Amino acid sequence: MPEMPEVETVRRTLLPLIKGKTIKEVTVWYPKIITGDAKEFAKQLTGKKIENIERYAKYLLIRLSDNLTIVSHLRMEGKYRLVKINTKKDKHDHVQIIFSDNSALRYNDVRKFGRMQLIKTGTEKEKTGISKLGAEPNSAAFTxxxxxxxxxxxxxxxxxxxxxxxxxxxxxxxxxxxxxxxxxxxxxxxxxxxxxxxxxxxxxxxxxxxxxxxxxxxxxxxxxxxxxxxxxxxxxxxxxxxxxxxxxxxxxxxxxxxxxxxxxxxxxxxxxxxxx
CATH class of the missing domain: 1.10.8.50 (Helicase, Ruva Protein; domain 3)
Structure with a gap:
């Protein structure tokens, strides 16, 4: 399972690839990856812009325009990669976010344990698993x-x-x-x-x-x-x-x-x- 250093590395490498891009279309090939209604997830993401990516412990917080955030947990083997829109789908690709420049962010997960949840920005400590977490290393709270x-x-x-x-x-x-x-x-x-x-x-x-x-x-x-x-x-x-x-x-x-x-x-x- 990716631990805090791995998730932070994913955050740092993913941010310059997608920051500032506008979402044109979302395809969910495996709906169980999404916490909540997958169709509503895809609908609400359409037209939103990627503003930033933050992290808490093992969670990625993909900040969007209109005060929305995708909370993503990679679990055992979740991975993100940016591809061209015509790239052949891998059998373990489960979510695709197509941007207005026709690049696509794909979420790949062999074991299908990873989860994404769309929430209002700022509610992650009430609405997601982050609510149950303690302080993380190298934070002010971790004394x-x-x-x-x-x-x-x-x-x-x-x-x-x-x-x-x-x-x-x-x-x-x-x-x-x-x-x-x-x-x-x-x-x-x-x-x-x-x-x-x-x-x-x-x-x-x-x-x-x-x-x-x-x-x-x-x-x-x-x-x-x-x-x-x-x-x-x-x-x-x-x-x-x-x-x-x-x-x-x-x-x-x-x-x-x-x-x-x-x-x-x-x-x-x-x-x-x-x-x-």
Whole structure:
């Protein structure tokens, strides 16, 4: 699943491709991608202009004229690409937005898990899944005390807690494994048992890791591509994710992989301390 750095990279690469364009026609080949009525979605978009693209956590916010916003979640494998109008349709293309210059934005999703929802601009925190999200890394709201309070309320392991989007918005499996290794915290540590000093380190490492991953244009492990069809670069910098059985670069101990609430989790049993 694209996590916060990947979605931010999609935002940055998609914006110059479509900003300022006017929508001429919309085709929804797979209506379940649309939250709400797909025909009404297509009708309301016609004639609107792309004004900006913003992001919150893993959500893209495509800002349109007339105070409308498309809230888009890529889920597992959603991708956007700009094509010429006569480009042959891929079998996994599910939504097409044709612009007045006869270019077309296509949404492609092998698993069909992604969703788009058209709302009034400014209501995204009330009308969409964003309403359930916590603070995102590197935001003013994401302070050390915010994270300490969030962990103190959770009587479950730290891996599951950091994947809980109501605690920290935007993190997924890859970056949680990486930041726990960086901070030397075992993934099965009790979230509310981690010392305050360690939580402060965790906070800072989350911020720095996400910032670096964005600078590297995200992580391509399976199918992630940006809006220009390019892979990310952070996969070359992963220390634990995808490295089961390899020696820890810090201590040489073979990395282990376990399941934590159904999620594959790679860690160093020697470096990473378990807090109970």
């Amino acid at each position: 050390v005390s915010y994270l300490q309070n969030g962990l103190a309320r959770k009587k479950k392991n730290i891996k599951s807690t950091l994947l809980d989007q109501s605690v920290v918005a935007g993190l997924g499996n890859i970056y949680v494994d990486e930041v726990l290794w960086e901070t030397k915290i075992h993934p099965l540590s009790q979230a509310n048992s981690i010392p305050a000093k360690k939580v402060a380190q965790l906070h800072d490492n989350i911020n720095s890791l996400i910032e670096l991953a964005i600078a590297e244009r995200g992580t391509t492990v399976h199918t992630y591509l940006d809006a220009n069809g390019k892979t990310g670069g952070f996969q070359k910098m992963l220390q634990v994710y995808g490295h089961k059985g390899e020696p820890c670069v810090r201590c040489g101990t073979p990395l282990e992989k376990i399941k934590v609430n159904g999620r594959g989790t790679t860690f160093c049993s020697k470096c990473q301390v378990i807090y109970k």
